Amino acid sequence: xxxxxxxxxxxxxxxxxxxxxxxxxxxxxxxxAGITAAALELISRKGYDGLTMAALAKQLExxxxxxxNHVAAKRDVLLLLEDHLTSLVDVSGFGAAAWEDAVRTxxxxxxxxFAEHTPxxxxxxxxxxxxxxxxxxxxxxxxxxxxxxxxPQEQVVPAIVALESFIFGSAYDVTAPEDIFESxxxxxxxxxxxxxxxxxxxxxxxxxxxxxxxxxxxTAFKLGLELLISxxxxxxx
Amino acid sequence: xxxxxxxxxxxxxxxxxxxxxxxxxxxxxxxxAGITAAALELISRKGYDGLTMAALAKQLExxxxxxxNHVAAKRDVLLLLEDHLTSLVDVSGFGAAAWEDAVRTxxxxxxxxFAEHTPxxxxxxxxxxxxxxxxxxxxxxxxxxxxxxxxPQEQVVPAIVALESFIFGSAYDVTAPEDIFESxxxxxxxxxxxxxxxxxxxxxxxxxxxxxxxxxxxTAFKLGLELLISxxxxxxx
DNA sequence: AGCACTAAATGAATAGCATTCATTTACCAG
DNA sequence: CTGGTAAATGAATGCTATTCATTTAGTGCT
Numbered sequence: 001x002x003x004x005x006x007x008x009x010x011x012x013x014x015x016x017x018x019x020x021x022x023x024x025x026x027x028x029x030x031x032x033a034g035i036t037a038a039a040l041e042l043i044s045r046k047g048y049d050g051l052t053m054a055a056l057a058k059q060l061e062x063x064x065x066x067x068x069n070h071v072a073a074k075r076d077v078l079l080l081l082e083d084h085l086t087s088l089v090d091v092s093g094f095g096a097a098a099w100e101d102a103v104r105t106x107x108x109x110x111x112x113x114f115a116e117h118t119p120x121x122x123x124x125x126x127x128x129x130x131x132x133x134x135x136x137x138x139x140x141x142x143x144x145x146x147x148x149x150x151x152p153q154e155q156v157v158p159a160i161v162a163l164e165s166f167i168f169g170s171a172y173d174v175t176a177p178e179d180i181f182e183s184x185x186x187x188x189x190x191x192x193x194x195x196x197x198x199x200x201x202x203x204x205x206x207x208x209x210x211x212x213x214x215x216x217x218x219t220a221f222k223l224g225l226e227l228l229i230s231x232x233x234x235x236x237x
Numbered sequence: 238x239x240x241x242x243x244x245x246x247x248x249x250x251x252x253x254x255x256x257x258x259x260x261x262x263x264x265x266x267x268x269x270a271g272i273t274a275a276a277l278e279l280i281s282r283k284g285y286d287g288l289t290m291a292a293l294a295k296q297l298e299x300x301x302x303x304x305x306n307h308v309a310a311k312r313d314v315l316l317l318l319e320d321h322l323t324s325l326v327d328v329s330g331f332g333a334a335a336w337e338d339a340v341r342t343x344x345x346x347x348x349x350x351f352a353e354h355t356p357x358x359x360x361x362x363x364x365x366x367x368x369x370x371x372x373x374x375x376x377x378x379x380x381x382x383x384x385x386x387x388x389p390q391e392q393v394v395p396a397i398v399a400l401e402s403f404i405f406g407s408a409y410d411v412t413a414p415e416d417i418f419e420s421x422x423x424x425x426x427x428x429x430x431x432x433x434x435x436x437x438x439x440x441x442x443x444x445x446x447x448x449x450x451x452x453x454x455x456t457a458f459k460l461g462l463e464l465l466i467s468x469x470x471x472x473x474x
Numbered sequence: 475a476g477c478a479c480t481a482a483a484t485g486a487a488t489a490g491c492a493t494t495c496a497t498t499t500a501c502c503a504g
Numbered sequence: 505c506t507g508g509t510a511a512a513t514g515a516a517t518g519c520t521a522t523t524c525a526t527t528t529a530g531t532g533c534t
Binding site for chain 1: 519520521522523524526527528529530
């Protein structure tokens with residue numbers, strides 16, 4: 001909303017396209033929240049390919065170079081996005097529901113948020129948590145949930161990292177085309193795989209007959225997640 | 238090796254830097270195998286940032302535009318890399334060892350190969366297997382191993398996808414800096430997480446005292462993988 | 475009040491990127 | 505020998521992130 005309202009709010013009653021003259025404006029036009037919101041808006045309209053510094057500047061009605069007063073590089077914009085999106089992940093189960101249910105809710109929510117933002121995954125994976133306060137807050141909530149559920153302290157981080165790895169990998173799956181496993185003309189040389197693909201496709205269709213959309217990625221995610229949850233659950237003291 | 242030997246093998250005895258004149262050469266300079274090898278060489282020296290079409294052309298002693306007679310776009314180069322690397326993944330356990338051991342070998346090898354090539358992961362995840370014969374061959378071997386180990390056919394693909402998701406996510410972890418979880422100045426506001434990070438760090442150090450390098454990523458990978466293997470093992474008929 | 479300093483904008487410039495195109499040359503099929 | 509196709513060069517294109525000089529506004533000091 002800062003992005004949209006940036007078009008208004010100028011003291012002169014000029015029409016939209018009028019350019020700002022050089023020099024520092026009386027009220028700052030840009031801030032990190034506005035940049036984040038504009039980036040999100042841009043991504044939802046044009047995808048990550050459309051997220052260029054020039055396009056972002058245009059969305060904010062600003063010269064591209066102005067962005068560099070607020071971020072050191074494009075990577076910082078991705079970092080702002082990452083931290084914002086993390087705050088959308090549902091951690092409400094921890095402390096409120098059984099550990100299993102809390103993890104389930106968190107993991108599905110986490111995967112769904114980043115399935116729409118897979119280009120951020122390489123950024124997150126290498127990102128020191130210091131630079132991302134919301135992300136750190138999520139880890140704190142989740143860690144607390146694990147410890148209070150009886151996990152030995154030294155197992156908490158490995159357990160979370162294992163879950164997160166699975167979640168990030170699964171987020172990519174969501175974006176894959178449905179026919180990704182169609183082996184085409186080479187089907188004859190891969191009989192076991194081809195048969196397995198066919199039978200899992202029909203099984204997924206059957207399982208989702210109850211109304212919910214059962215995409216292949218969901219089947220695999222559910223399978224892996226439930227195995228991890230029950231396996232990890234056994235580690236609690 | 239095609240990349241290195243490309244420098245030699247010209248009929249004229251000219252010194253290295255001499256330019257080829259325009260027009261089709263008597264013997265083709267480029268082919269997909271050579272492009273793949275040159276790309277690998279380049280990546281190992283300069284990393285993925287150094288893998289540009291211009292640099293690749295230079296490595297092959299060719300004009301950049303020449304590459305486009307063999308690949309339609311840079312993405313095709315990444316695809317060549319992906320398929321080549323997949324052929325390096327160790328599937329020798331399937332059919333030779335117990336299912337658990339075969340999966341363990343495969344998963345560690347798969348993770349290690351792509352940990353060095355994380356920029357390819359977004360490519361693989363969306364890649365129809367039709368375009369990658371080596372990858373398809375790997376799936377066939379693994380599928381066969383699963384079916385012969387007693388898996389119900391419709392569970393094979395979800396099981397493999399779940400494992401793969403975990404593997405790809407874990408490959409990113411390997412590249413993360415060791416201090417990625419140091420919460421720095423915000424440590425006081427995240428007591429549970431901070432404590433968990435500290436105790437897992439010392440536990441990992443202890444566990445690896447036997448000589449082997451026990452990086453944090455390895456601890457989490459082992460944990461998750463063993464849980465998945467034993468959970469999946471229970472699905473066999 | 476006047477003055478230095480800093481912050482936040484513009485606009486012009488830069489280097490590097492993937493990709494395209496016209497052109498040249500070599501081989502092959504008729 | 506003659507057309508067509510494949511594979512190279514070299515020049516050009518448009519887009520990219522980023523930098524820099526410049527302008528202007530506000531803040532703190534004396």
